[in-house]
Amino acid sequence: MTTARAFWIILAIGMGLRVLWAIAVPVMPVSDSWAYHQFARNIVDHGVYGWTATEPTAYWAVGTSAAIAFTYLFTDSYWGVVALNLLAGLLTITLTHQLATRWFGTAVGIAAMAIVALWPNLIVFTTVLSSELFFIALTLAGLFFWQRPAGHPMANLILAGLIWGVAGYVRPVILLVPVALALVDLAQGPRRFAITALEAGITVLLILLVALPWTIRNDRVLGAPVMVSTNFGPNLWMGNNPDSHGGYMPLPPEVETMSEIQRADHLKEKAKDFIRENPADALKLMAVKLVKLNSRETIGVVWNGDALEPRIGGSGMTLLKLIATGYWYLVFLGGFAGIAVLVRQFGWLAGFFNPPVALWGYFTSLHAVVVAEDRYHMPSSAFIAMMAAVALIALVRKRALRTISTKASFA
Numbered sequence: 052m053t054t055a056r057a058f059w060i061i062l063a064i065g066m067g068l069r070v071l072w073a074i075a076v077p078v079m080p081v082s083d084s085w086a087y088h089q090f091a092r093n094i095v096d097h098g099v100y101g102w103t104a105t106e107p108t109a110y111w112a113v114g115t116s117a118a119i120a121f122t123y124l125f126t127d128s129y130w131g132v133v134a135l136n137l138l139a140g141l142l143t144i145t146l147t148h149q150l151a152t153r154w155f156g157t158a159v160g161i162a163a164m165a166i167v168a169l170w171p172n173l174i175v176f177t178t179v180l181s182s183e184l185f186f187i188a189l190t191l192a193g194l195f196f197w198q199r200p201a202g203h204p205m206a207n208l209i210l211a212g213l214i215w216g217v218a219g220y221v222r223p224v225i226l227l228v229p230v231a232l233a234l235v236d237l238a239q240g241p242r243r244f245a246i247t248a249l250e251a252g253i254t255v256l257l258i259l260l261v262a263l264p265w266t267i268r269n270d271r272v273l274g275a276p277v278m279v280s281t282n283f284g285p286n287l288w289m290g291n292n293p294d295s296h297g298g299y300m301p302l303p304p305e306v307e308t309m310s311e312i313q314r315a316d317h318l319k320e321k322a323k324d325f326i327r328e329n330p331a332d333a334l335k336l337m338a339v340k341l342v343k344l345n346s347r348e349t350i351g352v353v354w355n356g357d358a359l360e361p362r363i364g365g366s367g368m369t370l371l372k373l374i375a376t377g378y379w380y381l382v383f384l385g386g387f388a389g390i391a392v393l394v395r396q397f398g399w400l401a402g403f404f405n406p407p408v409a410l411w412g413y414f415t416s417l418h419a420v421v422v423a424e425d426r427y428h429m430p431s432s433a434f435i436a437m438m439a440a441v442a443l444i445a446l447v448r449k450r451a452l453r454t455i456s457t458k459a460s461f462a
Contacts, residue, residue, distance in 0.1 A: 065168025078129035084180035090116035114220030139184035146191035162440035175351035189218035216261025231413035238404035284319030290422035340423035348379035385439030407434035
């Protein structure tokens with residue numbers, strides 16, 4: 052089978068599964084999804100991004116709600132949201148192929164594409180109002196232009212910065228992605244690192260410039276020039292306080308009367324005080340958060356629960372969670388196997404200083420410090436798939452060589 056034929060077959064299967072899921076499972080927002088829906092309705096109905104028409108906010112990044120609000124201009128149904136999720140899925144599958152092929156070759160590109168196309172959690176998120184699929188697609192789209200071998204270097208750099216600037220409206224954590232990528236080139240010597248560090252600085256500046264209109268809005272509405280969102284302090288506190296279990300927890304009663312900015316600053320300082328005064332406990336919590344981040348992959352099933360459970364019952368829900376988590380474990384362990392393959396074949400520097408591992412490490416480290424839930428490992432999905440594909444192709448080639456050797460011995 053030719054590479055082109057394999058590409059189109061995998062793409063058709065991956066998108067077909069997503070379309071079939073969207074047809075079979077209606078969108079029924081719960082939890083964060085319901086909040087995004089409410090924000091979007093207030094944008095459309097009142098021109099205000101807030102909990103109500105009179106309560107503007109920047110607690111969550113505006114990008115996801117703005118995208119959903121755009122669909123509500125044309126329809127009151129959720130089909131516009133599904134269409135955007137399908138587009139994000141299409142971009143994720145194709146860009147995973149493009150990037151994996153660029154870094155590791157044609158065979159790994161096809162394998163990584165297949166892993167992402169068939170990933171249960173990414174499929175079921177097609178009917179979820181959330182930031183995850185948007186952020187994954189935008190991260191990969193910017194990465195496609197970052198240090199792209201073809202085209203004008205400065206044009207590519209600007210496109211990467213602009214795309215990641217848009218991604219910042221979905222999740223501000225994109226801001227330091229160029230820095231993580233620059234650190235990859237440390238392995239190539241100081242000259243190359245200096246060039247990449249300069250490119251990273253330009254890209255970060257572009258991200259900030261794209262965010263500037265919202266930063267100005269926040270200054271006018273909330274009284275402080277917050278880049279995009281005000282939830283860093285609360286999230287840092289959730290993951291670093293004496294009662295923390297590493298995941299989401301309600302904010303303390305003491306902040307109820309504070310403004311959004313005061314609350315963010317107060318909780319950030321409390322978290323920093325806890326880390327300084329209890330370094331051993333903070334390290335233990337980091338370990339807890341690493342486990343919480345990677346121990347399962349059930350959030351897509353859970354957030355589709357109101358639509359799924361009446362159809363498949365509790366046992367069906369459990370089965371879907373087991374399938375999703377089982378797939379996650381296979382890919383997760385495969386990712387580490389891929390790193391081991393690169394280390395064995397090319398050495399430690401090649402194994403750890405490459406873009407997929409750097410970004411997997413970046414998103415993991417971020418949530419080990421702040422707060423962790425299983426959905427927070429989703430931005431790393433494509434990168435873990437690439438490393439798992441490296442291991443899979445190495446295994447296939449090893450078996451092929453063994454088969455050839457066996458046949459030769461009987462010839």
